[in-house]
Amino acid sequence: MVLTLVIGNKNYSSWSLRAGLFLQESGLAFEEVRLPLFTEQWFQTIGQYTPAGRVPVLLDGDLAIWDSTAIMGHLQERHPEAVGWPSDSRARAYTRSIAAEMHSGFLALREELPQNIRARHNRDRRDFSSSAQKDIERIETIWQTGYQQYGGPWLGGEFSVADVMYAPVAMRFVTYGIQLAPAAQQFVSAIQALPSIQQWAKDSEAESEVLSFIDNLNAAGTGDDAAAV
Numbered sequence: 001m002v003l004t005l006v007i008g009n010k011n012y013s014s015w016s017l018r019a020g021l022f023l024q025e026s027g028l029a030f031e032e033v034r035l036p037l038f039t040e041q042w043f044q045t046i047g048q049y050t051p052a053g054r055v056p057v058l059l060d061g062d063l064a065i066w067d068s069t070a071i072m073g074h075l076q077e078r079h080p081e082a083v084g085w086p087s088d089s090r091a092r093a094y095t096r097s098i099a100a101e102m103h104s105g106f107l108a109l110r111e112e113l114p115q116n117i118r119a120r121h122n123r124d125r126r127d128f129s130s131s132a133q134k135d136i137e138r139i140e141t142i143w144q145t146g147y148q149q150y151g152g153p154w155l156g157g158e159f160s161v162a163d164v165m166y167a168p169v170a171m172r173f174v175t176y177g178i179q180l181a182p183a184a185q186q187f188v189s190a191i192q193a194l195p196s197i198q199q200w201a202k203d204s205e206a207e208s209e210v211l212s213f214i215d216n217l218n219a220a221g222t223g224d225d226a227a228a229v
């Protein structure tokens with residue numbers, strides 16, 4: 001059965017990146033339907049795929065599954081080779097916890113440092129609101145703790161759902177030039193070295209659509225007119 005992944009712009013849509021990376025790293029073949037966010041095509045078409053109106057959406061035969069965690073859970077159930085959790089139970093508990101923390105949190109980071117893979121800004125973390133700074137510090141600690149406890153290169157030692165969840169955050173830190181402690185920086189380097197991420201970045205550069213509310217976000221990044229994509 002052919003799997004189809006409906007995604008937004010590769011450059012801007014972090015949840016699309018997670019689903020795409022999960023499928024790639026699971027070695028599962030899939031087709032891609034790209035609906036650039038907030039275009040006429042988006043508004044006309046997205047409702048055909050999901051009642052939630054957001055990407056990613058996975059089409060598996062006559063099933064439509066939306067939301068990144070539901071997509072990953074569905075694929076794990078049907079494909080034993082899909083990316084899962086580390087075999088060590090402590091690492092499993094850790095990666096499950098931090099993956100859930102990502103899925104449900106870090107709103108200030110998501111608003112003030114939106115994904116923009118092809119852009120480069122030289123920002124200091126103190127340019128951002130105190131809530132976003134707190135998010136950056138928490139993520140830095142999560143990555144350092146993972147490295148110290150499980151030895152890297154991945155957050156639980158072995159590649160897992162947690163690495164998929166934090167991959168777009170690593171790319172955001174590259175975009176905004178956020179300096180990190182070495183044990184956290186090594187996670188960014190590991191993500192950047194993945195061929196699937198390198199291809200995603202290349203595809204992002206080739207996209208022509210521009211979301212100016214993201215590209216023109218001011219240096220202070222107050223997030224006033226930001227939307228979490």
Ligand SMILES: N[C@@H](CCC(=O)N[C@@H](CS)C(=O)NCC(=O)O)C(=O)O
Nearest residue numbers: 013014015054055056067068069229
């Ligand atoms: N919790 C969802 C988040 C999905 C989401 O927010 N997707 C964004 C793009 S990255 C979107 O479709 N935004 C469209 C909108 O806000 O109307 C998931 O894990 O998949």
